Amino acid sequence: MTRSPHYIGRFAPSPSGELHFGSLLAALGSYLQAHHQGGHWLVRMEDIDPPREVAGAADSILATLERFGLNWHGTVMYQSQQNERYQATLEQLRQQGLTYACRCTRAQIKQAGGFYQGHCQSLNLPVEQSAIRLRTTQPVYQFDDLLQGVTRIPKALAEEDFIIHRKDGLYAYNLAVTLDDIAQGITQVVRGADLLVPTGRQIALMQQLSANVPEYVHLPLAVTAPGMKLSKQNHAPSIAQQDIMQTTWHALSFLGQLPPALSEFAHQSDLLAWAITNWQLDKVANKTEQIWVS
Incomplete structure (x- = not known):
């Protein structure tokens, strides 16, 4: 090596x-x-x-x-x-039109098939008391892991708009770990x-x-x-x-x-x-x- x-x-x-x-x-x-x-x-x-x-x-x-x-x-x-840095990126993504507010519950998503279908995408909901989702414009269907090999991700999961800021006001793991x-x-x-x-x-x-x-x-x-x-x-x-x-x-x-x-x-x-x-x-x-x- x-x-x-x-x-x-x-x-x-x-x-x-x-x-x-x-x-x-x-x-x-x-x-x-x-x-x-x-x-x-x-x-x-x-x-x-x-x-x-x-x-x-x-x-x-x-x-x-x-x-x-x-x-x-x-x-x-x-x-x-790191909240200040996380918030700055959230604002950057918002200005680029890459985020939106969502109030769908886990129970509603499960009832709809288990994957979020973008229900709130065009509702223009207020940010208060809402989760913030990222518009997944560049979905990743697979990646190479140096130990596990080619890892494939189900299409519905790869294309899902995922939460980057939680309804309770906390920054989501996927946002924080990525930015760090x-x-x-x-x-x-x-x-x-x-x-x-x-x-x-x-x-x-x-x-x-x-x-x-x-x-x-x-x-x-x-x-x-x-x-x-x-x-x-x-x-x-x-x-x-x-x-x-x-x-x-x-x-x-x-x-x-x-x-x-x-x-x-x-x-x-x-x-x-x-x-x-x-x-x-x-x-x-x-x-x-x-x-x-x-």
Whole structure:
């Protein structure tokens, strides 16, 4: 793999709970992919959804990353501090005629077939108490993922006008993550395969903003049973107090790296140094799910 000092990757956790093994996979995979290429690895805290956040979780996540030796470049970006930039883009899109207000409920959309059909597109509804949708003028029907291969998106989903500002006044994930990847100059996004399909919407928005589109790598998920990924919502156990080297060794093994026995390493820094030098993306299974039981 060619080393590139211009490589910029990132890990973007949500502070809805402490770091668990599933999120460690994304952190470690993105960290190794960046460092193996001599690039930069950034950390962004996706704290734009206060109702889902847990007090103290952001600080706990950062402390756990440091405990595992996953040190980031620069300062941590907090999405909660980016509202001015998000709003400026919303206004830009509005002036270009690329947004409109919508008051359709999830139940109404489900009843209409499961995909939004543009019902509010020409109603000129007031913005107050409405969601804001993006007119999808450049739908993405497929994209190349460096691990999962060609990912095809159903036509109805690709062409759907999606929400970029929520009815409750919060900025939608697809808007925030896209604008932050642009602002931070991310050249490659490495994250879990649960975000594979939303990538199409993020690429579509980048194209509408005439921004450079990064490469994408979606890592396999750790699940406790088919269809049940390890997540904070599913009460996945925190790794904050787990043995650092043993947990890292398990994560490397899950990612197909076949590290030597733990007895070969004196410290966590030695294990990470081996992992950076020997990291091979093509050894990672190109599956959207795998089973790992703690």
